Amino acid sequence: MRLIKETIVISNRPVAEGLFLLRFAFPEISQIVQPGQFINLYFPGRSQLFPRPFSVAGVDGEILEILYKKIGCLTEVMSTWAAGQRIRVLGALGNSFSIQHERHVLIAGGVGLAPLLFLNRRLATQSGTIYNFMGARNKKQLPDLSSLAGKIFVSTEDGSEGFHGNIVNYFKQNMESVPQPYSVYACGPDPMLTALWRLAGEHGFDLQLSLEKVMGCGLGICQGCAIKHAQPSEQPLRLICQDGPVFNAKELDLE
Amino acid sequence: MTDLCTQLRNDFILRNPLLTASGTFGYGDEVADLADPEVFGGIVTKSLSLQPRVGNPPPRIAEVTAGMLNSIGLANIGVEQFIAEKEEFLSTYGGQVIVNIAGRKDEEYVETVRKLEGKSWIAAFEINVSCPNVTEGGIEFGKDPLILGQLVSKLREATAKFLIIKLSPNVTDIRLLATAAQQNGADAVSMINTVYGAAIDIRTRRPKINTVIGGFSGPAIKPIAIAQIIKTYKEVDIPIIGIGGISNGADVVEFLLAGAYAVQIGTANFSNPGVATEILNYLNQYCLENKISCLQDIIGRAEV
Numbered sequence: 009m010r011l012i013k014e015t016i017v018i019s020n021r022p023v024a025e026g027l028f029l030l031r032f033a034f035p036e037i038s039q040i041v042q043p044g045q046f047i048n049l050y051f052p053g054r055s056q057l058f059p060r061p062f063s064v065a066g067v068d069g070e071i072l073e074i075l076y077k078k079i080g081c082l083t084e085v086m087s088t089w090a091a092g093q094r095i096r097v098l099g100a101l102g103n104s105f106s107i108q109h110e111r112h113v114l115i116a117g118g119v120g121l122a123p124l125l126f127l128n129r130r131l132a133t134q135s136g137t138i139y140n141f142m143g144a145r146n147k148k149q150l151p152d153l154s155s156l157a158g159k160i161f162v163s164t165e166d167g168s169e170g171f172h173g174n175i176v177n178y179f180k181q182n183m184e185s186v187p188q189p190y191s192v193y194a195c196g197p198d199p200m201l202t203a204l205w206r207l208a209g210e211h212g213f214d215l216q217l218s219l220e221k222v223m224g225c226g227l228g229i230c231q232g233c234a235i236k237h238a239q240p241s242e243q244p245l246r247l248i249c250q251d252g253p254v255f256n257a258k259e260l261d262l263e
Numbered sequence: 264m265t266d267l268c269t270q271l272r273n274d275f276i277l278r279n280p281l282l283t284a285s286g287t288f289g290y291g292d293e294v295a296d297l298a299d300p301e302v303f304g305g306i307v308t309k310s311l312s313l314q315p316r317v318g319n320p321p322p323r324i325a326e327v328t329a330g331m332l333n334s335i336g337l338a339n340i341g342v343e344q345f346i347a348e349k350e351e352f353l354s355t356y357g358g359q360v361i362v363n364i365a366g367r368k369d370e371e372y373v374e375t376v377r378k379l380e381g382k383s384w385i386a387a388f389e390i391n392v393s394c395p396n397v398t399e400g401g402i403e404f405g406k407d408p409l410i411l412g413q414l415v416s417k418l419r420e421a422t423a424k425f426l427i428i429k430l431s432p433n434v435t436d437i438r439l440l441a442t443a444a445q446q447n448g449a450d451a452v453s454m455i456n457t458v459y460g461a462a463i464d465i466r467t468r469r470p471k472i473n474t475v476i477g478g479f480s481g482p483a484i485k486p487i488a489i490a491q492i493i494k495t496y497k498e499v500d501i502p503i504i505g506i507g508g509i510s511n512g513a514d515v516v517e518f519l520l521a522g523a524y525a526v527q528i529g530t531a532n533f534s535n536p537g538v539a540t541e542i543l544n545y546l547n548q549y550c551l552e553n554k555i556s557c558l559q560d561i562i563g564r565a566e567v
Contacts, residue, residue, distance in 0.1 A: 012297055012536055050535065057328040057481055057534040098297070098536070151483045224331060225533040227297070229289050231335045232324030242318050245338075 011103060011171045017093040018071055020034050020086070023150040026078045027119060028087055035070035036127045037100045043127035044218055046255040047074065047099035048226045051082055061226050061249070063123035063195070063218060064100065072099070073126075075151075077119040101226050102253045108191040108214050110136040112158075115204065117143045117175055117196020121151070123254075127193055132157030139186060143175025143196070176203040183211070191216065215257035219248050236261045265541070265550035266557040271502045271524050276384060277304035277359060277426040279546070280515065280558065281539050284506055284529030285310055285363035285429075286335065289473065290345065292352040294536065302539040305359035307527060308345075310391050312365050313375045315341035325462050325471035330458050330481030330508070331530055334474040337391075341524050342378050354384035354450040361387040361427065369414050376421045387424050390414070393431030393456035394464070405431045405456075408443035417459050419448030427504060430454040432484075437491050445501045446487065453504035453527065455488045481530040482508040489521050495567055496522025510538065512545020519558070520565040 018031040034047075041064050048059035051067040055086030060082055066073040078087045089095070105127055112131050114124040121142060138158025139253050144150045147168035153160050162170030163178040175196070194204050195218035197199065208215035228250035237246050238261045246259070267279040282305045291306040300306055318338025324454065325332045340348070345362075353360045362385050366372035372390060379385055392405035404414055411428070418426060428444040430437055432455040441452045457478025462471040470476075488507025495503055505523030509515060510531040517527065518526045531538045549556055 009319055010296060052535060057325060057331060058326050059330070059534065101497060222322065222324055222326065223409075223538075224326075224333075227294050227536075229287065229294060230324060230333070230533055231286075231318065231338050232322075232333065234318070234321045236320075243319070 009037060009040060010099060012096070014094055014096055014099040017089050017091055017095060018092055020089045020093075023075070024144075024247035025209065027149065027151055028076055028078065029065070030074050030076060030086065030089070031068070032095060032097065033070055034097060034099065038067045038070050038072050040236065041067060041072065042104035043102040043130050044123050046253060047072065047097050049086070050096040050098070051085070052096065056082055056084070058222070058224050059098065059226055061101070061220070061223050061251070061253075065122040065125045066129055067126070075122040075125065076088070078238040091258075092103050098226070102249060103251070105216050105218075105254050107131070107134070107195050109189045110234040111139070111186060111190035111193050112136055113139045113141065113179070113186060113190055114191040115141040115143075115175060115192060115194040115196070116180055117200040118145070118149070120194070120196030120200075120218070123195050123226070124193060125156075128158070130157050140213070141175050141179050143178070143200070144169075174200065176200055179204075180207065194218070202262045203220040205260065206255050208257045216254050217257060217260070218253050219255060220253065221248050223249050225237070225251060264472060265547050265555065267550075268446060269559050269562075271504075272425055272470050275450070277525055278517065279304040279543060280523075280525040282361065282504065282523070282525055282527045283307050283532065284527035287529045287532040290349045290353070291356060291360075291399055292349070297399075298532065298536045298539065301357050301454055302543060303358055303528075304525065305361055305386070306353075306356065307323065307361040307363050307389055308349075310337045310363045310365040311342050311345050311375060312337060313337055313342055313371050313378075313405070313436060315339060315344065319472050322472055327462050327479070327481075328461065328483060330460070330479055330483035331533075332462055332472050332477045334477035341364075342375050346379075346382070347486060349370050350384070351410075356384070359386040360384055360427075361389050362378050363391055363429070364537075365391040369417050372414060373417050376418055380422050380424065385424060387427055388418070388422060388466070389427040389429050391429050391456070393429055393433070394493045402431050402433060405440060406434055407541045408439045411440055412443040412447045415444050415447035425450045427451045430457055431456045432487055432491055433459050433531050436453075438495050441499045441503075443497045445499045448503060451502045451504055451524070452495070452499065453506055455491050455507045458484050458487060463483070465510065480508065482506045482510050485514060489517060492518065492521040492523055493565070496563055510535070512542040515542055515546060516547070516549055516561070519561050520563070521567075522563040522565075524562055
């Protein structure tokens with residue numbers, strides 16, 4: 009089900025440098041939304057026209073949570089929202105992660121943590137082993153991960169916390185210790201996803217990627233967020249908002 | 264009760280002047296759960312071509328100040344699949360169904376029209392002769408009054424339905440094209456299609472859309488549309504359907520005053536999916552406050 013709704017902010021607080029957790033009421037979808045799905049936020053009356061898509065980072069009763077990074081003028085506006093602020097939200101949109109095996113590897117880069125936070129909480133209620141790999145630029149940009157279920161592996165690009173380097177390399181070092189078969193669920197910057205996509209091609213593990221591109225509508229109408237499909241003859245382009253945002257690596261051509 | 268009806272031909276009446284702009288509302292049923300198509304006076308479908316088209320490679324859209332750039336490239340399901348998949352919904356639709364048609368050659372446009380002419384649920388065709396994003400079959404038909412006239416004349420022979428020619432602002436004098444459309448039998452012109460636009464990512468130095476130059480739409484282009492409509496309204500006798508950056512009810516009133524008989528809502532369907540309902544409420548209120556019993560009375564009444 010999807011629904012457009014005026015609702016109110018319950019809370020909005022920083023969880024790391026430049027990272028915020030926004031909580032708002034959305035009872036109509038909070039019980040049915042699945043990890044991987046996203047919502048649109050609308051910003052009426054501004055010169056930026058497109059709604060902004062955000063992965064759902066968690067649900068708490070009737071409340072929906074999103075994790076966002078202050079990166080442009082609209083997220084700047086969002087960072088000023090206080091409890092009681094009226095906002096316009098549309099959800100839930102897109103598909104979700106498909107849980108495949110008993111061992112789950114979650115790999116996040118920066119604010120790409122958002123959909124994986126939700127997935128982690130969902131997986132925690134099921135059987136299986138969870139391995140969380142979280143990469144950030146530095147220690148300041150790392151949120152508190154102590155509530156995550158499963159093993160936690162942290163990397164920072166400057167070495168200020170955990171492994172010194174990028175999260176894909178850290179996973180590479182550790183992948184032998186994760187018994188096959190396992191699924192990797194990942195979200196983060198494009199270069200990280202491309203590196204993982206190549207790695208999955210070499211090692212043959214199941215890889216599901218949550219992607220993001222500029223979206224004009226989030227509803228499959230503007231056809232703006234197209235990406236290349238791996239089998240061009242079949243259906244050369246897919247829409248991230250409608251066919252995704254979660255794709256199996258085998259469906260994609262990220263080269 | 265205010266009368267929001269607008270009559271464009273004796274057999275082509277809209278229950279209100281709001282239409283969807285092609286490519287911003289799919290084929291009418293895709294977002295019906297969020298934006299009720301019945302609120303509109305009619306639906307203009309996404310551009311249809313004889314064969315399905317994949318469209319352009321990404322990136323296909325970019326956001327710019329008060330507007331957007333697109334180079335979708337007329338991605339569409341083709342006429343056969345359109346009939347197979349959309350007839351059921353569109354034949355029960357309460358407003359007017361206007362099918363937008365794109366082609367590469369005169370014959371292709373005509374053949375697409377012929378395939379649809381027998382469908383009684385289609386009230387009108389809107390002919391896209393102004394897409395800025397395709398290498399052929401786009402704007403070249405819409406630049407030269409002679410070439411346009413020939414196409415319109417062939418289409419007129421092929422259809423008795425209401426025939427709308429969608430004009431580009433990317434020409435020296437849009438009035439020459441509107442006149443050519445009128446002289447060759449068009450029932451109306453819709454204007455404006457998107458304006459040529461481009462944007463560059465200063466970090467990568469690459470264009471923000473794959474085709475470099477694409478179609479610019481949104482509130483930023485509204486004054487361009489108003490100017491073109493004011494000019495054209497003085498020149499032609501057939502109705503004008505106004506398009507270009509409409510985002511609220513006041514914008515619709517402005518288009519009608521400039522000379523539009525109806526309007527199309529485009530980019531605003533993305534930024535505000537419930538926009539048509541808001542606009543209708545505004546129009547009813549506007550008419551009430553200004554003691555206008557029939558909205559059609561204000562068409563072309565700007566003092567220019």
